[in-house]
Amino acid sequence: MERPDGWELRGRPPALFRRFEFGSYSETRAFLDALAALSEEVGVHPQNINFGTTYANITLEAADGEELGSGEYALAARINALRGPAVS
Amino acid sequence: MERPDGWELRGRPPALFRRFEFGSYSETRAFLDALAALSEEVGVHPQNINFGTTYANITLEAADGEELGSGEYALAARINALRGPAVS
Numbered sequence: 517m518e519r520p521d522g523w524e525l526r527g528r529p530p531a532l533f534r535r536f537e538f539g540s541y542s543e544t545r546a547f548l549d550a551l552a553a554l555s556e557e558v559g560v561h562p563q564n565i566n567f568g569t570t571y572a573n574i575t576l577e578a579a580d581g582e583e584l585g586s587g588e589y590a591l592a593a594r595i596n597a598l599r600g601p602a603v604s
Numbered sequence: 605m606e607r608p609d610g611w612e613l614r615g616r617p618p619a620l621f622r623r624f625e626f627g628s629y630s631e632t633r634a635f636l637d638a639l640a641a642l643s644e645e646v647g648v649h650p651q652n653i654n655f656g657t658t659y660a661n662i663t664l665e666a667a668d669g670e671e672l673g674s675g676e677y678a679l680a681a682r683i684n685a686l687r688g689p690a691v692s
Contacts (some may be wrong), residue, residue, distance in 0.1 A: 530682070541649060545640060548640075550639075552614075552636075559645070561629060562656075562659065563656055563657070564654065564655070564656045565655055565656075566652065566654040567652070567653055567654075568650075568651055568652045568653075569649065569651070599606060
C-alpha cells in the first residue's frame with residue numbers, strides 16, 4: 517500500500533503523521549472545518565490534531581493499535597485532497 | 605487579576621494552559637466549534653489547540669510575548685463559560 521504524499525510513518529502504536537501549513541488563520545480554519553466534515557462522513561477522526569494560527573499537525577493511529585491498514589491510508593489520501601498537493 | 609478556574613500558568617513566553625475533557629467526540633466537536641466562533645467574535649485565537657476524541661488542550665500565550673494581561677484572562681474566562689465549571 518502506498519503512503520500518501522507528505523505523510524510520515526511514526527510508531528508505536530503505528531501512526532501516520534503530517535504537518536500542513538497555511539497562509540492565514542482563515543485558511544487553517546477552513547481546512548479544519550473540512551476535516552471535521554470528512555471525519556463525520558467516514559465515521560473516523562484523527563487520533564490527534566494539534567493546530568495553531570497557520571498550521572495543523574495530524575496523527576492517524578492504526579485503528580487496531582497494531583498495524584496501519586487501508587482505512588488509515590485512504591483517510592490520509594482524502595485529507596490530502598482537502599488541501600491539495602504537499603507544500604513545504 | 606484572578607486566574608480563571610482550571611487554567612495553569614506556563615512560560616516562556618508566559619501562557620495560560622487548560623485541559624478540557626469530554627464524554628464523547630461530539631461534545632468535543634461542539635466545544636471546538638463554539639471556541640472557533642468565540643475566536644472569530646473576539647478576533648483572537650489560542651496560540652495552540654491540541655485535541656483528540658475526548659479532550660482539548662488549549663494554550664493562550666501572552667499577546668505581547670512578555671506578560672499575560674486582561675485580554676488573555678478574559679478570553680480564558682469566556683472559554684470556561686463555553687464549557688461550564690471545571691471538571692479536571
